[in-house]
Amino acid sequence: MASTNTSTSCKVVLASAIAKRLLEEVASGIKALKQPPRLHGFLANDDPAAEMYANWTKKTCEENGVDFTLRKVDREALEDELRYANQDQKVDGMIVYYPVFDTMRDRTLQWTVSLYKDVEGLSPQLISNMYQNIRFLDPPENTRKSILPCTPLAIVKILEYLQIYNNILDYGKRLHGRRITVINRSEVVGRPLAALLANDGAEVYSVDVTGVQQFSRGSGLKKQKHESRDMPGWALEQCLPISDVVISGVPGEKFKVPTHLVRDGAVCINFSSEKNFDPDIKEKASIYVPAIGKVTIVVLMRNLLRLVQNQPQANGDH
Amino acid sequence: MASTNTSTSCKVVLASAIAKRLLEEVASGIKALKQPPRLHGFLANDDPAAEMYANWTKKTCEENGVDFTLRKVDREALEDELRYANQDQKVDGMIVYYPVFDTMRDRTLQWTVSLYKDVEGLSPQLISNMYQNIRFLDPPENTRKSILPCTPLAIVKILEYLQIYNNILDYGKRLHGRRITVINRSEVVGRPLAALLANDGAEVYSVDVTGVQQFSRGSGLKKQKHESRDMPGWALEQCLPISDVVISGVPGEKFKVPTHLVRDGAVCINFSSEKNFDPDIKEKASIYVPAIGKVTIVVLMRNLLRLVQNQPQANGDH
Secondary structure, X not given: OOOEOOOOOOEEOOHHHHHHHHHHHHHHHHHOOOOOOEEEEEEOOOOHHHHHHXXXXXXXXXXXXXXXXXXXXXXXXXXXXXXXXXXXXXXXXXXXXXXXXXXXXXXXXXXXXXXXXXXXOOOHHHHHHHHHOOOEOOOOXXXXXXXXXXXXXXXXXHHHHOOOOOOOOOOOOOOOOOEEEEEOOOOOOHHHHHHHHHHOOOEEEEEEOOEEEEEEOOHHHOEOOOEEEEOOOOOHHHHHHHOOEEXXXXXXXXXXXXXXXXXXXXXXXXXXXXXXXXXXXXXXXOEEEOOOHHHHHHHHHHHHHHHHHHOOOOOOOO | OOOXXXXXXXXXXXXXXXXXXXXHHHHHHHHOOOOOOEEEEEEOOOOHHHHHHXXXXXXXXXXXXXXXXXXXXXXXXXXXXXXXXXXXXXOOEEEEOOOOOOOOHHHHHHHHOOOOOEOOOOOHHHHHHHHHOOOEOOOOOOOOEOOOOHHHHHHHHHHHHOOOOOOOOOOOOOOOOOEEEEEOOXXXXXXXXXXXXXXXXXXXXXXXXXXXXXXXXXXXXOEOOOEEEEOOOOOHHHHHHHOOEEEEOOOOOOOOEOHHHOOOOOEEEEOOOOOOEOHHHHHOOOEEEOOOHHHHHHHHHHHHHHHHHHOOOOOOOO
């Protein structure tokens, strides 16, 4: 039939394309510094995947003017090592490859990293600022931006690239009118991501195996920060058909987003290491982003740059 | 309460701001021509409002390098005058101030204006191209763009300015995923507008007193052009709560879009000379455009520019 187009309309956007544009901005910021920023990675587990990721971080950092040191540390010594690094003026930023103990003790490690050197954005004050929609470390001067957690921020940067953020609207309100389903409500990615998007004006449906929560600033964004509430009786059947954007990060091979529930023309983003979307999503989505890893690493460097810019001596030697 | 903001989140965007940006593009195109393009306006009624509009057009044209001639003509002589002007090499574009007879005879007048001089985009071949989603006058060379009717095109330009068109997506598909309610299904604005938006990928609900029609290229934009179908039992109650964009152009003071049905964060555009939205729309909408007239006049000049650029001798003297 002449009026039927058998190729799909879906635009597949690769993380490499998004990372490239973000990298230009970050790389020029790094070049403008008096000396390369120094990032220390702490590896205290035997996971070969963590070591591979650490080596990949090192490579990307060095290609872009960041001085990266990988430190292999006994896990019992790690907490002290982090405290030394907090005091060490030769260290600008720190990253720890988790899990280390894979217990609540990892939480203590996260809190040990100094607020001023935490490229991952996991320090309690940073997390607290994020949930409360406080965007600066030094109110009311507001000269030093708070650091956001890497993976949620990577997804925000992807949504900006895809123009889901509408910059006709005022800063902080650019997702107003968007309905977004986030499948995953972990403390590290899913929940902070839902909070970030709702604080920027979206109505967010946060989904995990226990059910659905809505994150929202209310009609007309009357609240200054999001509030969350349980949505009894809701499941993907209720969320997906009304969502403009679907973001999924479920680990394991079993879970797939049910394509038939996704709204025609939705924007679909996968942040799981597994493929959470079936290939037929391209018959329905307007935009599909199959993976985000390359953006996350650029965001890591961007956070490092910001930490250095936040240092009082940023414009002098350090 | 500290967490409640009493000012509204709504961004009111004035036609003058949108017109200004569009004008920069049009004015530089006009300057690049060898001589000012010549637009003739034909006034054949006694309506003081039409004369006022004609004088306003003249003023705006002359401020922007367009040579505008207003011709007052007896309505019985108009058809012949239009035929003379079609042949007159000193006339680049023509506009007729309707209604003239306010009967089907006006339709004949519209068809009398040469396709090559029709700034209003009302010639049968232009209208036919628009409904069929044929974007050029000279396929397969595709060097001469078809002219679109002024008011619908003005609304498209407004939606581009507001970033409702997502230019991450391919040209011709940039509204994929958007649901748009258009209240008005006149032959001059509402119906062509619904067709244009659906051809660009939107799912459009076209509403008038007789009911609702859906205009759509189907799931995944599988059809090359839109198809329309009746939606029995549908009314504003069904359309508005699921629409990202609401465009209303109902004449008369009586009609108001029911604010309580509008989706939180919707983009609302009024193209009626009356106010179709109540002031409380600002409590709900993310963007509100209260009027579009100033954009329409720039689109008129843009169409004129395109007609001149379409002339075979466009790059020589004319």
